[in-house]
Amino acid sequence: MFRVRRLRVTGIVLAATIVLAPTxxxxxxxxxxxxxxxxxxxxxxxxxxVRPEHCTEEQMExxxxxxxxxxxxxxxxxxxxxxxxxxxxxFIITPITPEEWVPLTLGSSGPIVTILQSKLLVDxxxxxxxxxxxxxxEVAVRKAQGTLLLPxxxxxxxxxxxxxxxxxxxxxDTFPGTGWTWTGNSWSGSAALAAWExxxxxxxxxxxxxxxxxxxxxxxxxxxxxxRIDESGTYSFRCTATTVRNCKGLTPAQLSYxxxxxxxxxNYSTNPLQTVRHATDACAAPTAHAxxxxxxxxxxxWGLFWGGWYSCPKAGQRSxxxxxxxxxxxxxxxxxxxxxxxxxxxxxxxxxxxxxxxLLLACGDRGPAVAEIRAxxxxxxxxxxxTSLVNTFTSALAAAIAKWQTAQGLPATATFDPATAAALxxxxxxxxxxxxxxxxxxxxxxxxxxxxxxxxxxGSIGYTTMNSLRTWQRAHGLAPxxxxxxATAAALxxxxxxxxxxxxxxxxPPDDSSTTTTSSPVAPTAAKVYVxxxxxxxxxxxxxxxxxxxxxxxxVRTTGLFGPQTARSLHSFQRANRLPxxxxxxxxxxxxxxxxxxxxxxxxxxxxxDNVLL
Numbered sequence: 101m102f103r104v105r106r107l108r109v110t111g112i113v114l115a116a117t118i119v120l121a122p123t124x125x126x127x128x129x130x131x132x133x134x135x136x137x138x139x140x141x142x143x144x145x146x147x148x149x150v151r152p153e154h155c156t157e158e159q160m161e162x163x164x165x166x167x168x169x170x171x172x173x174x175x176x177x178x179x180x181x182x183x184x185x186x187x188x189x190x191f192i193i194t195p196i197t198p199e200e201w202v203p204l205t206l207g208s209s210g211p212i213v214t215i216l217q218s219k220l221l222v223d224x225x226x227x228x229x230x231x232x233x234x235x236x237x238e239v240a241v242r243k244a245q246g247t248l249l250l251p252x253x254x255x256x257x258x259x260x261x262x263x264x265x266x267x268x269x270x271x272x273d274t275f276p277g278t279g280w281t282w283t284g285n286s287w288s289g290s291a292a293l294a295a296w297e298x299x300x301x302x303x304x305x306x307x308x309x310x311x312x313x314x315x316x317x318x319x320x321x322x323x324x325x326x327x328r329i330d331e332s333g334t335y336s337f338r339c340t341a342t343t344v345r346n347c348k349g350l351t352p353a354q355l356s357y358x359x360x361x362x363x364x365x366x367n368y369s370t371n372p373l374q375t376v377r378h379a380t381d382a383c384a385a386p387t388a389h390a391x392x393x394x395x396x397x398x399x400x401x402w403g404l405f406w407g408g409w410y411s412c413p414k415a416g417q418r419s420x421x422x423x424x425x426x427x428x429x430x431x432x433x434x435x436x437x438x439x440x441x442x443x444x445x446x447x448x449x450x451x452x453x454x455x456x457x458x459l460l461l462a463c464g465d466r467g468p469a470v471a472e473i474r475a476x477x478x479x480x481x482x483x484x485x486x487t488s489l490v491n492t493f494t495s496a497l498a499a500a501i502a503k504w505q506t507a508q509g510l511p512a513t514a515t516f517d518p519a520t521a522a523a524l525x526x527x528x529x530x531x532x533x534x535x536x537x538x539x540x541x542x543x544x545x546x547x548x549x550x551x552x553x554x555x556x557x558x559g560s561i562g563y564t565t566m567n568s569l570r571t572w573q574r575a576h577g578l579a580p581x582x583x584x585x586x587a588t589a590a591a592l593x594x595x596x597x598x599x600x601x602x603x604x605x606x607x608x609p610p611d612d613s614s615t616t617t618t619s620s621p622v623a624p625t626a627a628k629v630y631v632x633x634x635x636x637x638x639x640x641x642x643x644x645x646x647x648x649x650x651x652x653x654x655x656v657r658t659t660g661l662f663g664p665q666t667a668r669s670l671h672s673f674q675r676a677n678r679l680p681x682x683x684x685x686x687x688x689x690x691x692x693x694x695x696x697x698x699x700x701x702x703x704x705x706x707x708x709x710d711n712v713l714l
Contacts, residue, residue, distance in 0.1 A: 151409040152400065160435055163442045170403045171430045175353065176360045179432045181308060182299075184337070184359055185292035186352045187282075188275035191215075193268050198258035201267060205255050208233040211270035214349050216256060219264045220244060228342050231349030275348055282346045287337045297335070300361045306335040308361035310433040313440035315364050318402040318427070322366070325454050326467030327395055330539050333365045334358065341373055342421050363428040364404075366391075369539060369566060370581050371408075371425035372651060382420045388579035389424035390538075394454065399427050403439045460532040462515040463498040464541035464561070466491055473497070473516050476524045477504060498543050514543060537584040537594075539566050545594065549584065552592050555691075563652070567694025570651050571644065580651065642666070645685060648693040649673060 155168035177183045191211045204216060214231040220240040221227050227240045238254040245252045248263045261267045276282070281289035301312035305319065315334060322329065336358040339347040343354045357363035370390040378385045387408045399406055407423030429436060456469050471490045474482055474497065481504045483496040493516075502514040510519050518528045537549055542560045550557045553568045566582040573580045578587055584594060646658045646666055654669035667683045674681045677692055 160431070163435075163438050165400055165403055165439065166397070167400070169400065169405055169409060170435075171405055172432065172435075176357070176362060177352075179430075181310065181360060181362070181433060183352065184296045184355065185290065186355070187277060187280045187287050187290070187347050188273060188350075191351065192271045192273050194271075196267060196269050198262060198267065200269070201258040201261055203255050203257050204233055204261075206233055206235070206238050209349075211272050211349055212266075212268070213237070214351065215266050215268070215270055216241075216264070218351070218353065219266055223247070229350060229354055230344045272349060285336065285338065285345065287346070293337060297337075300335060305364065306361065307364070311362055311429050311436040313444070314402045314404065314429055314436055317440065317443055318398060318404055319364070321398040321401070322395055324468065325394060325398070326459060326461075326465075326469045327392065328466045328538070328540075329366055331365070331367050331369060333368075334363065335361050341423070357428040357430075362430075363426060365425045366427070368425040368653075369563075370583050373421065373423050373425070375419055375421050377419045379418070382418050385420075387422050387424050388581055390581045390583055390585075391424060392454075401443060403429060403431055403436065405430050455529075457521060457527045457529045460515065460517060460530065460536060461493055462536065462541065462545065463493050463495055463543035464538070464546075465493040465536075470497070473501075473524075476526070477501070495542055515545075537561060539563075539582070548594065549592065564692055564694060567648060567651055567692075569694070571648060571694045574644075574647065580647075582651075645670075645693070652693060 152167055152169045155165055155170045159165060159168050160170070160172075172179060191214075204213060209232045211231065213233050214229060216233075217227050217229040217231070217237060217240075220237065221229060223240075223244065227236055228234075241256055241260070242252050242254045244264065245254075245260055248260070250260055250263060256264075258267070276287075277290060277292075279290040280287055280293070287293060299309070301307055301309045305312055305315040307315050319329070319332075336356070338345045338356055338359060339350055339354040340356045343350055347354065358365075367390065372388075374388060376382045376385045376387065389408055391406070391408065396406055396408075404427040407426030407428070410420065410422050431439075454469075456472050459469055461469060461473065468491060470493045473493075474490065477500060481500045483494070483500045485494060485496055498514040501516065501520065502512040505512045505514075505520060508523055510523060513520070518531060521528045537546055539561050544559070546561055546565070547557045547559045549561075549569070550559075550565055553565070553572060555565060555568055558565075569584070569588070570580040570582045573582075573588055576591060578591070579585065584592070642660045642662050643658050645662070646656045646660075649656045649666070649669045650658070652673060654672060656666055656669045670683065670685065670689070671681050673679075673693070674689060677689070679686070679689055679692075
């Protein structure tokens with residue numbers, strides 16, 4: 101007689117351990133631009149960085165991690181870190197007979213699908229563990245059936261369930277538990293969660309106390325090298341971004357490393373989470389990012405694994421999620437303490453970071469190098485500013501440099517370019533001639549960029565300008581980073597040694613007033629902000645809206661159909677920007693998303709791209 105046994109699953113029992121095989125990245129396509137990080141020369145960035153081999157036991161024992169990627173098999177719990185609480189009470193698992201099994205097909209959902217996806221994840225790393233049986237899960241089922249020599253149907257029948265060792269009935273226990281409150285992006289409110297958060301380090305970085313020194317040391321090295329950090333985040337209690345963020349229908353195995361206090365995100369606007377697709381091998385495709393190589397090396401030194409190195413256990417996958425703003429620790433607590441002790445003893449001299457002669461700095465940049473520039477300027481040219489601004493390249497400093505450049509017979513670029521550096525006695529080790537414009541950049545070169553993009557000219561870069569630049573980059577086959585990398589600056593004909601001289605009038609959309617500003621001369625062959633739509637490509641219109649919402653941080657699939665998911669994301673964007681909430685894309689919302697509408701707006705729910713909107 102078959103005995104029914106009820107088992108409550110609350111731990112990481114169903115987790116699938118993924119061992120990522122070393123991957124050598126292919127060279128970037130000729131039209132893929134390598135993004136330039138503020139202050140860094142173009143040579144410091146590559147769209148296809150070669151991921152180092154995983155650290156060996158010998159390298160970990162000797163704590164020599166500079167030339168390897170630290171990734172210990174397992175998860176934080178198996179590594180020895182205390183486990184955080186979980187918003188649900190897990191699954192109730194009941195073994196069943198083959199006759200009791202209910203087949204799983206496209207459209208099925210629930211805890212049993214979560215278990216299925218966890219099983220499939222071992223051989224199909226593009227499976228998303230979200231408890232929903234979609235097309236990717238179906239493909240993985242077919243693949244597993246072929247491997248197991250079963251009929252390839254894409255349907256999980258009793259034979260397939262038996263072969264996958266999941267002949268059970270799974271039910272979600274209480275979810276969420278008492279006191280748990282979902283805020284839209286993370287959990288709060290639970291007494292158990294409050295106790296967990298109290299245990300985290302609360303110094304410069306909110307992280308696990310056994311690994312806090314790793315993140316503090318890494319960020320100190322990054323700032324010392326003058327990498328401008330506009331956005332950062334460490335602790336956030338949720339499941340991974342590629343599953344279901346509120347963890348419903350999942351197990352603790354899907355908790356994000358942020359929930360453990362073992363991850364940090366930097367500048368996510370210019371290094372967005374992305375799904376890389378390729379006709380034959382997405383694992384080897386380049387990543388659109390703006391992280392200089394030396395930042396990645398600093399992460400290796402502190403034992404942090406870069407999200408841009410995510411790849412596949414097997415070649416041949418057509419899509420893979422990469423997270424180039426993300427760094428996480430995937431080792432043991434003991435190794436973390438050894439890394440902290442060694443790097444602290446070695447000090448800052450071990451960091452390979454850019455020096456003043458390696459940098460091209462302009463209005464809006466920030467870091468210790470800016471203080472060096474102030475000190476190099478003759479006393480009569482130094483602007484009198486608050487001490488708190490000593491590391492910030494302010495508009496006053498830009499004006500002072502332009503005045504000094506004029507006095508020296510140099511082009512008045514208002515930037516710390518190679519000619520200016522040499523005249524100030526600095527040994528220059530790069531030949532950059534393009535301004536690196538990024539979020540919070542300011543000055544005349546920003547005005548010129550905004551004029552070229554057809555935007556209201558303000559002289560400073562916010563989300564509107566950044567998203568407009570992303571849209572332009574996508575339309576021209578460039579990496580959509582939202583910063584002026586070398587290829588973008590060349591295409592827009594932005595040169596740092598061409599001072600602004602021409603007065604132009606920029607006419608904004610009807611809901612704004614016309615603004616007259618001074619900007620640089622615009623070459624007659626400068627690229628357009630949008631490209632005309634050819635016959636048969638009208639769905640690209642909605643695609644552009646969906647890509648813009650994704651770039652703004654909303655989770656939308658690029659399908660070409662203005663459906664419920666797109667409408668919900670648009671509503672969230674409208675609320676965040678204090679716009680009327682509607683399933684119609686207005687001119688104002690389009691402009692804030694960096695889209696250039698011509699001329700058939702508004703776009704409505706259910707529409708398939710009848711407007712020219714790029």
